[in-house]
Amino acid sequence: MVNCGGMLSITSADEAYEFGKPMLKHFQLEHGVTYLNSAGFGVVPWVVRDARMEWMDKIERAPDRFMMDSFDIQVEKALEPLAAYIGAPHSDVVFVNNITMGLSTITRSLDLKRGDRMLVLNSAYSTVRVLLDYLVEEYGVILVEFNHREESNQDLLANLKALLKDLESQNLKLKCALFEAITSSPALILPYEEMARLIKRYGALVIVDGAHCFGQVPLKLGESCIDFFVTNLHKWGFTYRPAALMYVRKEHQKQLYLPMISTGYVAPDFKRSFSWPGTHDFSLWLCTPAALRFRQELGDSAIREYCHTLAWQGGHRVAKILGTKVLGDKSQMGFMANVLLPVTDFGTDISLPIIEYLWSNHKVRTKIILFQNQWYTRISAQIFNTEEDFVKLATCLLEALHALNIYSTPTRSISTQ
DSSP states (O other): OOOTTSOEEEEOSSOEEEESGGGGGGBOOOTTOEEOOHHHHOOOBHHHHHHHHHHHHHHHHSHHHIIIIIHHHHHHHHHHHHHHHTTOOGGGEEEESOHHHHHHHHHTTSOOOTTOEEEEETTOOHHHHHHHHHHHHHHOOEEEEEOOOSOOHHHHHHHHHHHHHHHHHTTOOOSEEEEESBOSSSOOBOOHHHHHHHHHTTTOEEEEEOTTTTTTSOOOGGGSOOSEEEEESTTTSOOOSSOEEEEEOGGGGGGOOOSSOSGGGGOSSHHHHHHOOSSOOTHHHHTHHHHHHHHHHHOHHHHHHHHHHHHHHHHHHHHHHHTOOBOSOGGGOSSEEEEEOOBSOOSSOOHHHHHHHHHHHHOEEOEEEEETTEEEEEEEOOTTOOHHHHHHHHHHHHHHHHHTTOBOOOSSOOOOO
């Protein structure tokens, strides 16, 4: 049983770990901060910091020897457990810096031509949206936008199927589709495997933005029909930023190249094309197995149960205090809860004033997002958080909304659980 109001004790071979406040001692967070935005840039445990420092020292003892003689061997050794963790063949996975680099690499390698149609979601992340705008301007790609609304996954799939059938009836073919597995704003787990299978039936390539997937949902990419998948390690994987994995099915590997033209462009194979992005701080990649060991000592299932339960229960406690609601059902929620804010101002960006007020007055961090013309707080549940953190956020949010004169009394409580 998970007790999100207090702690959950689990025992590894070496020591007992307690989820909740006792877990804070394993992280580098500033004392007194109530940190509810781990989804933004992740958090790094001390053991991963130590592992990175060891690699930095090892490299500096003979930098040219490492860079010229052994960096590629060490990088591939670091990739092995990570590829296994995401259920993909080691030969199909490479490191990239982040989602932006991975998706730019993939889309700019696809030989896109003017008039090619790309299916995208209206909830695409802001930097991905910039990439999409570039593809439209530079290549003449036509975006087919799927309207992701507040709906069940069953309804989402039905609406997607209807869109694809409509395109087929007009004899309009899709070149590819690019969508998130877990959306960022709002944070909802999509039925991405079912979406991929549906889209593949219509002959399109499938590119998945899995920014929030590593560490949050189980992955079996080697069994999937997805053609390209990129996932950040630094969001939920306890690693330093930037670090990400790019999975590419074998039949597509020969056509991929880094947008930055360097030695990788003329490399003889997929692996070597991405192992050397130029002079790089390889300690960022080489310490990632230490992060994976840390989470495996805690237990993947224990982490998922604790964080998911905390997001669900804590999110509903926040909604009850605010008199609003949580967005999405339980199957759509991972480690992040989206709670509607009782505000009156929809015409201006109120996110920064709220965030600044929370930090300046209470040392609380969360994320404020806009979805379908309504403002939400996106609350991240990490293994050092408790329901008390969520309650503190709710009371501080009410204070902030009143202080900023944007609070609107809800007509009735619409929070359900």
